[in-house]
Amino acid sequence: MRRSSVRSGLRSALDQLDVSLPIEAPALIGSSRGDIDGLISVDPGNPSRVVAVAGDSSSGDVDRAVEAAQAGFRMWGVTSARERAVVLGRAAAIMRQTRQQLTAMIVRECGKPWIDADAEVCEAIDFIEYYARQSVGLERTPELLQLPGERNEMRFVPRGVVAVIAPWNFPLAISAGMVVAGLATGNSVIYKPAEQTPGIGHELVSILRSAGVPDDVIGFVPGGDEPGKRLVEHPDIHTIAFTGSCAVGLEIIARSAALAAGQNHLKRVVAEMGGKNCLIVDSDADLDEVIPAAVHSAFGFAGQKCSAASRLLVHDAVFDHLAERLTGAVSSVLTGQAEDFGIDLGPVIDPDSAERHARYLDQASQDGEILATGGGLPAGDGYFCAPTVVSGLPDDSKLLADEVFAPLVTIERVADLESACALVEASPFALTAGLFTRNPEHARKVEARSPVGNLYINRGITGAMVGRQPFGGNRLSGTGTKAGGPGYLTAFVEPRVVCENTMRHGLVV
Amino acid sequence: MNTGLNLPAPPLTPAPSEDLVRTNGRRLIAALRSDPALSVARLNAMAVGRVASDPDLRAALFRLVDVTPMCRDLSDISTHLTALLGEIEEPTRSVRLIRGAALRPALSRTAGFFARAGVRGMASRFIAGADAESALDELSDLWKRGVASTMDLLGEATVTETEADTYLERCEHTMRVLAGKMAGWQAQPHLETDRHGFVPRTNLSVKISAMTPNARPDSPGRGVAGASDRLRHLLRVARDLQVHLHVDMESLDLRETVTELVFDLLAEPEFADGPSAGMVLQGYLQDSPEELEKWLGWQAAAGRSVPLSVRLVKGAYWDHEVVEAGQAGWPAPVFTDRATCDRNFELLTRRLLASTDLVRPAIASHNLRSIAHAMAAAETIAGGHDAVEFQVLRGLGDDIQDALSDLGFRVRTYSPIGDLVAGMAYLVRRLLENTSNDSFLMARAGTENLDSLLVAP
Numbered sequence: 001m002r003r004s005s006v007r008s009g010l011r012s013a014l015d016q017l018d019v020s021l022p023i024e025a026p027a028l029i030g031s032s033r034g035d036i037d038g039l040i041s042v043d044p045g046n047p048s049r050v051v052a053v054a055g056d057s058s059s060g061d062v063d064r065a066v067e068a069a070q071a072g073f074r075m076w077g078v079t080s081a082r083e084r085a086v087v088l089g090r091a092a093a094i095m096r097q098t099r100q101q102l103t104a105m106i107v108r109e110c111g112k113p114w115i116d117a118d119a120e121v122c123e124a125i126d127f128i129e130y131y132a133r134q135s136v137g138l139e140r141t142p143e144l145l146q147l148p149g150e151r152n153e154m155r156f157v158p159r160g161v162v163a164v165i166a167p168w169n170f171p172l173a174i175s176a177g178m179v180v181a182g183l184a185t186g187n188s189v190i191y192k193p194a195e196q197t198p199g200i201g202h203e204l205v206s207i208l209r210s211a212g213v214p215d216d217v218i219g220f221v222p223g224g225d226e227p228g229k230r231l232v233e234h235p236d237i238h239t240i241a242f243t244g245s246c247a248v249g250l251e252i253i254a255r256s257a258a259l260a261a262g263q264n265h266l267k268r269v270v271a272e273m274g275g276k277n278c279l280i281v282d283s284d285a286d287l288d289e290v291i292p293a294a295v296h297s298a299f300g301f302a303g304q305k306c307s308a309a310s311r312l313l314v315h316d317a318v319f320d321h322l323a324e325r326l327t328g329a330v331s332s333v334l335t336g337q338a339e340d341f342g343i344d345l346g347p348v349i350d351p352d353s354a355e356r357h358a359r360y361l362d363q364a365s366q367d368g369e370i371l372a373t374g375g376g377l378p379a380g381d382g383y384f385c386a387p388t389v390v391s392g393l394p395d396d397s398k399l400l401a402d403e404v405f406a407p408l409v410t411i412e413r414v415a416d417l418e419s420a421c422a423l424v425e426a427s428p429f430a431l432t433a434g435l436f437t438r439n440p441e442h443a444r445k446v447e448a449r450s451p452v453g454n455l456y457i458n459r460g461i462t463g464a465m466v467g468r469q470p471f472g473g474n475r476l477s478g479t480g481t482k483a484g485g486p487g488y489l490t491a492f493v494e495p496r497v498v499c500e501n502t503m504r505h506g507l508v509v
Numbered sequence: 510m511n512t513g514l515n516l517p518a519p520p521l522t523p524a525p526s527e528d529l530v531r532t533n534g535r536r537l538i539a540a541l542r543s544d545p546a547l548s549v550a551r552l553n554a555m556a557v558g559r560v561a562s563d564p565d566l567r568a569a570l571f572r573l574v575d576v577t578p579m580c581r582d583l584s585d586i587s588t589h590l591t592a593l594l595g596e597i598e599e600p601t602r603s604v605r606l607i608r609g610a611a612l613r614p615a616l617s618r619t620a621g622f623f624a625r626a627g628v629r630g631m632a633s634r635f636i637a638g639a640d641a642e643s644a645l646d647e648l649s650d651l652w653k654r655g656v657a658s659t660m661d662l663l664g665e666a667t668v669t670e671t672e673a674d675t676y677l678e679r680c681e682h683t684m685r686v687l688a689g690k691m692a693g694w695q696a697q698p699h700l701e702t703d704r705h706g707f708v709p710r711t712n713l714s715v716k717i718s719a720m721t722p723n724a725r726p727d728s729p730g731r732g733v734a735g736a737s738d739r740l741r742h743l744l745r746v747a748r749d750l751q752v753h754l755h756v757d758m759e760s761l762d763l764r765e766t767v768t769e770l771v772f773d774l775l776a777e778p779e780f781a782d783g784p785s786a787g788m789v790l791q792g793y794l795q796d797s798p799e800e801l802e803k804w805l806g807w808q809a810a811a812g813r814s815v816p817l818s819v820r821l822v823k824g825a826y827w828d829h830e831v832v833e834a835g836q837a838g839w840p841a842p843v844f845t846d847r848a849t850c851d852r853n854f855e856l857l858t859r860r861l862l863a864s865t866d867l868v869r870p871a872i873a874s875h876n877l878r879s880i881a882h883a884m885a886a887a888e889t890i891a892g893g894h895d896a897v898e899f900q901v902l903r904g905l906g907d908d909i910q911d912a913l914s915d916l917g918f919r920v921r922t923y924s925p926i927g928d929l930v931a932g933m934a935y936l937v938r939r940l941l942e943n944t945s946n947d948s949f950l951m952a953r954a955g956t957e958n959l960d961s962l963l964v965a966p
Contacts, residue, residue: 002726002762115727122838284579284589288666288934317581328669332722334731342728438576441592465836 001115007341010114013100014339017108025054025193025202027061028209028220030068034061039222041196044111044347045337045382051109052199057223059230062190065219066236069161069188072216077158077186081139084184085132091180091211092128095121102172102203109199110168111338111347111383116301119463123173124204126466127484128180134489135184144497149508151500156493158186159238159268163231165252166201167243168194168349169304175204177466177483178241178270183213185492187239190219192231194244196349198222235260239492241270243306246403246429246476249273270491272306272471272478274403275431277461279309280420280446282437283317290322290436291329293460295344297434298409299333299374299387300462302345304353307432307454307462307471311400312389312411313420319413323371326389326411330372333387335407337378344374347383348406357385357406360399364408368393371411403429417442421449431473434461453477522859525885527965534881534963540912566604569593575937577628578930583621587611590624629929635904635939636663636932637924641683644926645690652691652710655914656922657700659712659755659900660687663927663935667719676719677739681746683926687711688750700919703895705816705869709753709785712921715743716757717767726762733770741774747784755818758789760826760833761842764800772807780813787818787869792854793827793843801860808867820871820900821857823850825938851879851966858883862891871921873900875909878963884918894918902939 027034037056162182193201297309338346453473470485611620638644721735861870
């Protein structure tokens with residue numbers, strides 16, 4: 001995007017998209033197409049612009065979708081991984097060809113700035129290609145101990161029907177990851193997008209079906225809470241893949257544990273649930289690197305990433321200097337419309353988020369001090385929040401414990417690395433963390449102690465790449481499954497072992 | 510790279526004969542040998558060579574250099590020294606001895622002291638002083654010896670508006686102090702005049718990234734808007750004092766911002782007749798020939814009465830460009846093969862020397878072959894030594910600068926000023942560049958047969 005020809009290509013794609021709005025996102029259940037029910041998604045930067053009009057699926061719709069999915073599974077579940085990988089490879093190819101259009105859609109439907117939106121499309125492509133490759137590998141039987149007279153084999157078979165309950169903050173990439181993990185391993189998938197991003201969800205499903213995924217095998221049930229609840233409780237759902245808030249995640253885990261009448265299996269939940277991510281700055285850190293990384297990790301996409309930096313834990317020796325420079329840097333941070341190149345952050349997703357940000361700011365000015373706040377906000381109705389740094393909070397402040405999911409970061413003074421590690425360990429969350437240090441021994445110590453799923457050293461803490469930084473957290477941040485990593489697919493399959501006696505009449509035959 | 514422009518193919522400029530290049534090269538080498546400073550430079554290069562041959566040790570030492578200014582005291586330096594040396598998987602005996610000594614509490618501060626002294630020593634080789642005033646004596650000596658200078662102000666990254674303002678003040682202060690003092694120096698015709706007329710004595714190199722916290726690769730407009738007022742101010746000061754202002758090129762991410770800003774401002778009517786100004790062309794970029802054509806086209810149409818100075822360099826951000834491209838999945842924008850890169854440098858040299866009606870070329874290199882080629886091309890293509898200026902880096906090109914001056918060429922030393930903390934990024938980059946296996950200086954340190962270094966790439 002540093003080339004002007006690329007920027008003008010993206011602008012044309014956006015213009016073309018705008019002319020075709022709203023996107024229609026009806027439920028897709030088997031070969032039938034549902035009604036458009038008045039569920040809409042809007043441009044967070046300009047809420048009078050309707051981006052998609054969607055179906056509002058009911059429990060009944062979900063039941064029908066599960067029936068279709070079971071039918072689909074009977075066929076899809078017995079294809080070979082290679083056949084499925086070919087189909088999924090076609091989906092990735094379609095995404096490569098329509099990269100600019102998909103990027104424009106993300107810019108519009110969730111107010112994500114260009115660079116982040118394009119990175120998300122690339123991540124979606126990476127997920128599809130990675131899991132397709134991985135699923136072929138999964139078909140090879142793993143090595144078991146073999147002794148003369150017996151043949152031992154283990155294979156992994158798809159579990160059945162996967163329910164995907166997706167977030168709005170990475171509406172394409174995270175949805176693609178969870179959905180394709182299910183499809184690549186031979187499961188049928190029923191996909192419920194976030195309320196705020198049905199348009200992109202519908203596009204994902206269209207791409208998969210165009211690539212050759214049969215209609216029964218990938219179902220689409222947009223809507224509010226109802227379809228999500230029904231999916232979680234439905235006796236014929238085998239695996240639930242969820243990314244979202246901790247509260248909803250815990251509810252899903254609890255509800256899915258209940259055994260319904262006639263249900264003969266245990267549901268498996270794969271959940272990624274958010275965090276309270278700390279960035280530790282050691283006394284010898286290079287502040288020239290820390291400042292841009294901290295600003296980007298905290299405020300990129302308006303702080304709406306589960307990996308976003310939420311707390312800066314800064315060594316006493318550099319606290320004052322860092323606070324001074326950070327204050328200056330934050331006042332230069334530019335908030336604007338997602339479609340403007342060169343902004344640092346865009347709007348937050350909806351009025352709830354904006355209100356939440358305002359509430360925490362209020363609390364911050366009472367309990368602590370607003371250290372720095374970003375430049376002016378754009379005019380109009382968009383849901384814009386000023387990026388803010390808060391200091392001087394008491395240890396028990398809710399701001400230090402709650403996930404804000406908006407552009408607000410706290411800064412705390414720590415006496416040493418030991419205290420910083422203790423603070424990280426005290427958190428019930430363990431998703432991402434960062435450390436800036438130029439002492440390799442300190443780096444090793446923190447690595448050894450840190451409970452987080454993704455630790456970053458001397459760089460920002462967002463932007464995990466498929467295959468390079470498998471992503472997922474521990475403790476209450478998730479089920480410990482690593483998206484974009486080698487073990488992720490095992491959650492979607494069940495292992496079966498066969499042992500055959502190869503002796504006949506005392507001879508091995 | 511598709512630039513999106515339909516530019517005519519650059520005209521082929523005939524190269525000087527290999528004989529002529531070799532003749533010039535030998536003349537240059539002969540001029541080097543006569544300088545006793547040579548042996549010091551070569552010893553330095555050889556010591557650095559020992560470091561270069563052990564990549565783990567090299568990494569450890571660069572990281573130590575990088576962190577030393579941030580260390581709170583000698584013990585802190587020593588702690589980092591031992592931690593960094595401890596990362597080396599198969600340490601040599603001497604490394605083990607040093608680390609063992611530094612770990613002993615009684616020796617820790619001493620180890621820190623020597624480490625810091627070593628780092629400061631290295632820094633003082635490359636950095637001319639903390640500010641313009643402290644560098645003056647040295648600049649004056651250089652001038653007497655027939656060598657000009659350009660100053661570069663080292664500093665923290667600019668992440669706030671205040672830091673950008675501070676940088677601006679330092680730049681202006683530097684120009685005023687130096688212009689004031691340099692006016693009183695003796696005449697040096699080969700340094701002060703060329704076919705276009707007078708060449709300013711005072712020369713300042715500036716970085717756009719230091720002039721605004723708002724530089725963004727995906728939005729040149731924002732960086733341009735952020736830096737405009739400050740650069741305009743510096744251009745005015747330079748114009749009024751008759752000082753040359755040169756804009757450095759940084760990583761590729763910023764190129765569009767820099768060129769847009771410079772061309773926009775130089776086109777403003779108040780700068781039609783001055784100051785003398787220029788930009789840096791990086792020869793390691795694969796699209797550098799197309800980029801140069803754009804610049805020549807701009808200058809031809811700009812209607813300024815002053816030529817555009819173009820400093821041709823290889824490029825100082827190679828690792829950064831390759832890593833960034835690799836991690837983003839793009840093809841590398843730089844030449845990855847040394848010979849191709851050197852050939853491109855010579856191609857660009859010839860193109861510049863064929864365009865001396867529009868530009869003042871400055872060839873910045875320590876590569877004897879590249880220099881010899883430029884010496885020959887100045888004759889055959891541009892018709893004289895005054896067509897070209899040579900530039901070297903302080904601390905790396907000391908012997909070359911004297912030799913070139915003796916041979917009658919205009920030569921300018923790039924002299925950074927600033928404090929140790931500010932200087933680290935610069936220092937680490939210089940060390941990295943010149944101890945890589947591809948470094949010409951390494952090749953030079955490793956051979957007695959300098960003729961072999963003059964072969965065409």
